[in-house]
Amino acid sequence: MDVVQEVLEKQKRDLERYKPIIVEKHLEVRNDVGMMLCSDPNDLDEKVLKENxxxxxxxLTRDNVQLLINEIWELPTERVDECIVAKLPAPTTVLPRIRKVPGPRALTKWEKFAKEKGIKKKKKDKKKFDEVLDKWVPTYGYRKADAEKQKEWVLEVPKNVDPMEDMFQKKIDVRNEKVAKNEIQRMKNIVRAKKIDAPRAGYLGPEVADSKTLRTVATVAKASTASVGKFQEKLPNEKQARGIGVKELIPGTKRKASHIGGESEKEENLALIKSILNKKPKIDVERAISLQKRDDRIERDQEQAGGGGKKKSKKGGRKGRGGAPKSGKKPKGGMGQRAVKKGGSGRKRR
Structure with a gap:
């Protein structure tokens, strides 16, 4: 009996581990194999859901995935690189999108020319052997620039060029011009791909800009200041572009100068001065009383420290020699007066 019980328990464990591929549902699920999506319309068992x-x-997820896989195995399959793959059909579920599906990327000017002429792009080698340096040098990247510096450590100055001109800096300037030219070409490709005639400023398009475009660009450039172009000087016979205002320059905002209103500049300045002069200082009465009490206490302490037996002057201070009021501080050297005597002269002894 023990052996039979053990076999039954093992069979039960195998059934729990390897569940059958046949799944029964009260309502059939809706499978979109092309989207790999399974929608189950059956209601959930709330009692079992709350318990576990x-x-x-x-x-529930295992059963629904099993039904989806069963439909996938019904599709025609093939073996690719020791793997069995199935060709999925077109999806039937339409997913909502905030934007339209992006289309193919527009060809650049060079790609379009190469396609017309049948020019194929060749894969460049990562390194090539340089006979001057006698080593392998990368064909691109910063290591190539370092190799160029090692190889061209001296440059020849042509006869028709100023001998004091820096040829190394001239070479750097030529390279920067090429980089700027490539950037302009990249912007042209973007404008051509988006089918834009010309932006408000900067790049003016592949064709020669007309007078209307130039007038628009000049108006936008002058309005790109804090005063919205109010203090910009105008050229003689200059015309402003039509239909270009603050709302057109900055969509969604009402641009206004921070220090200029509808009134004249003189009135604005007068109003600013009046607002400053009319401001009344804030007086802290309690702090002023406490400071006055502190001053009175310090003056009273100084009078008590000086002694009350001596004769005071009219101003309230004690008198010293010559009727001058005596202060609590010791006189500095060289500031006193010499006492003139009949018997002789000399420095006063203290």
Missing amino acids: KEDYLRE
């Missing part, structure tokens, strides 16, 4: 949520959802 994780296991219930795991079992």
Whole structure:
């Protein structure tokens, strides 16, 4: 009996581990094989869901995935590189999108020319052997620039060029011009791909700009200041572009100068001065009383420290020699007066 019980338990464990591929549902699920999507319209068992949520959802997901895989195996299959693959049909579920599906990328000017002439792009080698340096040098990247510096450590100055001109800096300037030219060409490709005639400023398009475009660009450039072009000087016989205002320059905002209103500049300045002069200082009465009490206490302490037996002057201070009021501080050297005597002269002893 023990052997029979053990076999039955093993069979039960195998059934739990390897569940059957046939799944029964009250309502059939809707599978979109092309989108790999399974929609289950059956209601959830709320009682089982509350008792054991994780296991219930795991079992439900397993059954739905099994139904989706069953439909995938019904599709025609083929073997590719020791793998069995199935060709999925076109999806039937339409997913909502905030933007339209992007189309193919527009060809650049060079790609279009190469396609017309049948020019194929060749894969460049990563390194090539340089006979001057006698080593392998990368064909691109910063290591190539370092190799160029090592190879061209001296440059010849042509006869028709100023001998004091820096040929190394001239070479750097030529390279920067090429980089700027490539950037302009890249912007042209973007404008051509988006089918834009010409932006408001900067690049004016592949064709020669007309007078209307130039007038628009000049108006936008002058309005790109804090005063919205109010203090920009105008050229003689200059015309402003039509239909270009603050709302057109900055969509969604009402641009206004921070220091200029509808009134004249003189009135604005007068109003600013009046607002400053009319401001009343804030007086802290309690702090002023406390400071006055502190000053009175310090003056009273100084009078008590000086002694009350001596004769005071009219101003309230004690008198010293010559009737001058005596202060609590010791006089500095060289500031006193010499006492003139009949018997002789000399420095006063202290």
